[in-house]
Amino acid sequence: MARFEEYKDIFVFVEQENGNIAEVSYELISEARKLVASIPEFGYKVVGVLLGENVKEKAQEVISHGADKVIVVDDALLKDYSTQFYADALTQVVLAHKPDSMLTGATPLGRDLAPRVAARLNVGLTADATKIEVDLEYAKETGESLLDVTRPTFGGNLFGTIVCKDTRPQMATIRPKVFELAPTDTTRTGEVEEFTPSWTTTDPQVFVEKVIEKVKADVDITKANILVGAGRGAENCLDVLQKVADELGGVVCCTRAVVEDGFLDKDRQVGQTGKTVRPSLYIACGISGAVQHCAGMDKSDLIISINRDPQAEIFNISNMGFVGDCATVLPLLVESIKAAKAE
Amino acid sequence: MKIVVLEKQVPDSTEITVDKKTGALIRDGVPAITNPDDLAGLEAALELKDKNPDTEVVVMTMGLPKAAEMLKEGVAMGADKGVLLTDRVLGGSDTCATSIALAAALKKVGFDLVIAGRQAIDGDTAQVGPQTAERLDIPQVTYVDEILEVKEDSITVKRSLEDVEQIVTAKLPCVITTLSGMNKPRYMQCDNIVDLCKEDKIEVLTNAELGIDPETVGFKGSPTSVKTTFTKDVTDKTEVFTLSEQETADMIAKTLKEKQIITK
Ligand SMILES: Cc1cc2nc3c(=O)[nH]c(=O)nc-3n(C[C@H](O)[C@H](O)[C@H](O)COP(=O)(O)OP(=O)(O)OC[C@H]3O[C@@H](n4cnc5c(N)ncnc54)[C@H](O)[C@@H]3O)c2cc1C
Ligand SMILES: Cc1cc2nc3c(=O)[nH]c(=O)nc-3n(C[C@H](O)[C@H](O)[C@H](O)COP(=O)(O)OP(=O)(O)OC[C@H]3O[C@@H](n4cnc5c(N)ncnc54)[C@H](O)[C@@H]3O)c2cc1C
Structure with missing residues (x-):
């Protein structure tokens, strides 16, 4: 019998700044669609987790990009990114919903947040990955959906395929631009669920005093x-x-x-x-x-x-x-x- | 003020050769160095000590006994002492397990500020700093490019992100992770090397002193495992053409037209 009966679905952390959603989040949703399609017998959904303030109206955009469901955490403390409050909220979402896996973009924000959440949950986190597949043979044998997550190490000279067999959710940060963006479908419908975190403290430990724009590149x-x-x-x-x-x-x-x-x-x-x-x-x-x-x-x-x-x-x-x-x-x-x- | 700098010993080159038969990494002959981001962190700590001699700087690593060499270099640069965390039960730790061990050692040694490198050039995960902060239940500031001010109970730093820089103040104690470009690490100093010979400045900690549950570290305690490794495979065979210059130009243009990259 599978060990992780209660754990299901692929969650994607939807990164946003001032309501603008990072493209990598949609790349991950597109890829998650392919992953769930490879194991239809599991009946997994692709779920976006959107944290911020006044971001609820963005949920439909996330659905248009391929999510079946969006969990929105709307709170003034989440207006701008902070390791402390984002880690608190995301950990609570995971504990309450028990996803089988949780993917985050390997952006500066994602690589600041995901390790903190993974350590709090004591689960495995594969870093800066460039490929994900479900081990179909393993799924057949065990009834568990195990992700083979491949990542470059040694400055791109050595690749490792990492698995997290014994903990859930299986977490990974994924490099931007490695997965293709699926076309959007604005007629797509999905469920939107609001989640209210309970804060142990609302006292911030880190203050952003000032933000300085780097001299803008003339091209991107x-x-x-x-x-x-x-x-x-x-x-x-x-x-x-x-x-x-x-x-x-x-x-x-x-x-x-x-x-x-x-x-x-x-x-x-x-x-x-x-x-x-x-x-x-x-x-x-x-x-x-x-x-x-x-x-x-x-x-x-x-x-x-x-x-x-x-x-x-x-x-x-x-x-x-x-x-x-x-x-x-x-x-x-x-x-x-x-x-x-x-x- | 007590600053602990976390250092990892890494191979001097990320050029990897793999034994074709066993698939094992060949590390023979590749010298080991201190991870560049960590060296920048140590330099930043020593600059604080230059300004305020009351500052105590400790370099700490978890690794094989030979990693003591790296700590001695840290002391020769100006750190007050080194702490080597080494124990058979710790072998094979992933970042989740590494952070448990480092946090236990940090609690034992004591600290006001922990400096880790942003990323090690071999494992490349950039996870150990934030995960150690989580285990200690203290704030973290990643991507630090400059330390601006340290007070009794807070630190102000500049973070360098993709498009912006941030000036950030964090309550102490906290963990910061540093970027290698932030400074130019100093050389080792003769009198420090002489001191090292007179007095053993490297403290060795094993699990006997730390009392970490062996189930939570090493291979056993690591939720991630490496299923396979491989070097870059050359997949589709490339077609390489040696043609006249005009033929080359025409063929590229023709290909782009066929692929509809060149339209009207
Ligand atoms: C930690 C680290 C990080 C790095 N990060 C990056 C990075 O992000 N990006 C990066 O690009 N590099 C990076 N490098 C550097 C990288 O290793 C190479 O040194 C660099 O990419 C080489 O650049 P190049 O190909 O332009 O130059 P070279 O290696 O000097 O190659 C020049 C090439 O041009 C060919 N050539 C010469 N003249 C002509 C001609 N007239 N017509 C046609 N061909 C000609 C030569 O045959 C040769 O192949 C990094 C290195 C390290 C150690
Ligand atoms: C091919 C391969 C892939 C791997 N992939 C993963 C993965 O995806 N997820 C995972 O959890 N583990 C992974 N590991 C294991 C991981 O590399 C080790 O746990 C490693 O010892 C620590 O991670 P890092 O080198 O990535 O350090 P980073 O997190 O990149 O290091 C950041 C900083 O933390 C400090 N630090 C790190 N290690 C030590 C130490 N031993 N002592 C003192 N300070 C230290 C240093 O200041 C360093 O600059 C992988 C290992 C291999 C061989």
């Missing part, structure tokens, strides 16, 4: 659908690389080497210590393909790379690789694109 490479990536091998032809991007309606991004050499700003850096991107097209120009760079872009739908070294690592993660010199290929590419448009 994570939102671009087409990226042309510059590596050290394209530093001498950045102008024409920009032209390729312009012709395609795309944006220029780069490796850390290019940032270090002072050619482009840090907010254009892709990779482990830069941004994670998932455009429909990534053209890698003069990029060697170091794991730290690839970790931030290898989920792109189509990767085309140009490198003069036939052995370059970047070719291993590309859909198409071209051996060649960027400085001569890129000007020709601008013309070829113009010609293709005119056809």
Whole structure:
């Protein structure tokens, strides 16, 4: 007999700031739909947990993105994120509803909150994951839905698949942009339930004195659908690389080497210590393909790379690789694109 | 003011080779270093001690006996002493279990401020700091980039988040987690090394002193387990073309047109 009879459903923590919901939450809801669909015999629901003040009207948006149900905790103490009150409220929701699993975006907020909740519940938390599957064989044998959660470690050099066999809920933080966003359906209906936490104290232990906007990036490479990536091998032809991007309606991004050499700003850096991107097209120009760079872009739908070294690592993660010199290929590419448009 | 800095010994490189037969990590020959975020935390603590010599700085780690070397380096940089938490029952601890052990040791040693690194470069979870704070039932401030002021009962820091920076004040005692870019750690100092030779400044704690329930730590007490590990697999074979420059440009443009990335 299954050990976790009372535990069911996949909960997704819905992260919001000033009522704007973080896209990763919807990516997780989309993925949770696939997970529950893989084990229809369990009859699991996808449940969003939305914490904040005056956020109830956002519940329908969460449902439109694929949730069957939304648990709303609306409280003045939850207006802005605080580790203390969010951990208190979320732990109580989990204790009251007993989800089989609980997913959170691996954002700065998610990675501040989830460990605290997991420790309070004494349950396993898999960090910064990039893949989730239900172990279907195990489900058949035991009647338990066990998640195989895969994550990069050692700076993306080693992957581990982590399981939490003996505790519920199974918790994980999941990296943004690794799962596809399903289309929204505004006609979708679902249940909205309000939850009232009981506070042991309403006295905050941490005060945010001031919030300073970081100097705004002129571009947001994570939102671009087409990226042309510059590596050290394209530093001498950045102008024409920009032209390729312009012709395609795309944006220029780069490796850390290019940032270090002072050619482009840090907010254009892709990779482990830069941004994670998932455009429909990534053209890698003069990029060697170091794991730290690839970790931030290898989920792109189509990767085309140009490198003069036939052995370059970047070719291993590309859909198409071209051996060649960027400085001569890129000007020709601008013309070829113009010609293709005119056809 | 007593500051305990949590340090983890990590391999100097995250380049991993795996034994093809056994699947085990090959760590031979890779030197061990102090996790970079932790070194920044130690430097921040030592800067507070520079300003106020009454400050006591303790470096603490849980690990194998050889991790004492790292603590000695911390003392050589200027920490007052090191605490090594080592016991067979602790082997195989995940972050949930690690935080139980560290919290027990911290309670025994005493503290006003605990500084952990944001993230270790090997395990990469960034969970131990917040989980230790939870076990101690004290507040946490993550992603700390600068310590601005420390008072009797509070600390004010700057947090660096994705789009914003926050100035935050937390009640003491609390846990902060630090980022490696926040400062430049100092070198070890000769006279400190000499002191180390005269006096053993590393205290070793085992479970006999801490009395942690062995069921809650180590492999047994860890709710997560690693089912498999693998290095990056090269899935779909790439097609690599060596063509003339013009042919290359034309073929890329043609592909983009076929995929409807180039429209009108
Ligand atoms: C902890 C850590 C974190 C890191 N984080 C990141 C990160 O977030 N993002 C990141 O990008 N890197 C990161 N790095 C650095 C990473 O390891 C690589 O050093 C970096 O990505 C290399 O950049 P590159 O490919 O532009 O340069 P290089 O490695 O110098 O490669 C240049 C490439 O261009 C090719 N080339 C040269 N000339 C031409 C030409 N005319 N035409 C065509 N090809 C040419 C060469 O064959 C070569 O393959 C990190 C490293 C560490 C240790
Ligand atoms: C492939 C693989 C995947 C893993 N995945 C997970 C997972 O998803 N979830 C999970 O719970 N565990 C996981 N573990 C176990 C985890 O790596 C260990 O528990 C590890 O010792 C602590 O986690 P960390 O390295 O991620 O530390 P982090 O949480 O990243 O470290 C943050 C800070 O905590 C302090 N700290 C951490 N460890 C110690 C220590 N031993 N002594 C003193 N201070 C310390 C340091 O200040 C450090 O900078 C995994 C292990 C492997 C091998």
